[in-house]
Amino acid sequence: MAMSKLLQLYQYNIINKPIRTFALQSSCMMTLGDILSQQVIEKRGRENHDVQRSLRMTVYGALVGGPVIGTWFGFIHRLIQIRHTWAATLVRVGVDQVFFSPTILAIFMTGISILEGRSMADIKQKLEKSYVKGLMTSYQFWPFVNLFTFALIPMHYRPLVNSTAGICWNSYLSHLNQTSLQTSAEPVTHTTTATTTTIQ
Template identity: 55%
Template sequence: MSLLLRKYQQQLAERPLRTFALQSGCILTLGDIIAQQFIEKKGLENHDIARSLRTTAYGLCIGGPVIGTWFGFVNRVVTIKSKVGAAFARLALDQIFFTPTILAMYMGCVSVLEGRNFAQIQNKFRNSYLDGLSTAYHFWPFANMFVFAVVPMQFRPLINSGFGVGWNTYLSYLNQQSLKQPNLEASDIPSAL
């Protein structure tokens, strides 16, 4: 196992954005698969491969690089010597600025990949954004406090991604539920991917 961790650290040091992108793409895809198979109980024959590919594309191109860059930024900006004080400062920055932004990016980007028009995207935000943000504020402060306070800097994105499996399962499910909201039926969504 230590060889695998050393290779991960090496890739993180040499190719951080690529590592974050691949990590996020895998974690988001796993979350979507769990949502489809274990929450929605679609079965393998009804698995929406295009939906999984959209999720993967978001993780590879946007989610991973943005989250990885954010972790680096927060660690550079917060220079408080106290480990606990630094963890609380990083958590505050994360919850105030990053959580609402990354949720909006996810919902908007996935909507674009789904082929939704502007009115459909607005409706999705009206119906789902605040629920998603409320759930994020019930989940991420605890996960991130652990990550910021206990986990060494080089492993924070990896451990955070572990928590992300559950979160991304929820996001995939939330996104799918938004298709069932009034004024936004699945048949109104053009097929993309």
């Protein structure tokens, strides 16, 4: 009963207040992804957890990741109108991977760098060092997630399923971002800025 009411509340908000709902769910999932990255992948421990890094993930998810990805799901659903479910799914996944995945990864790496206070030279260096690697890894993960999502999940729940699946992806992105500018000239951790991480 409680789960049913929760789903009804979510459905009401995703229909009537979609951008706010996208922002809230993405910020939560991206923050969780960064926490897992720091504690499970990097094994920092609670004492060494970079809170500012997690907060940057929260801000990015709320202001950029959630609204952009949620809006994209609605757009691609309206754009591709094919009656056969699997044909529509394959076309949507193809369009998503060709156009959206490369774009959102670049937006993420640039956006997080801006929140870190990085210079344009740093951002360019980060993209040169890590963008292709991140995109190739994306192609090993998101097509399979989106095949399931586009084929079997009702439209209103797709951003939620995407964000949930993205917890693991966000953990990877956070770790990728953390290591992308570890150069001898400029350590990743600063007194005024620190690093972090989907979306896709």
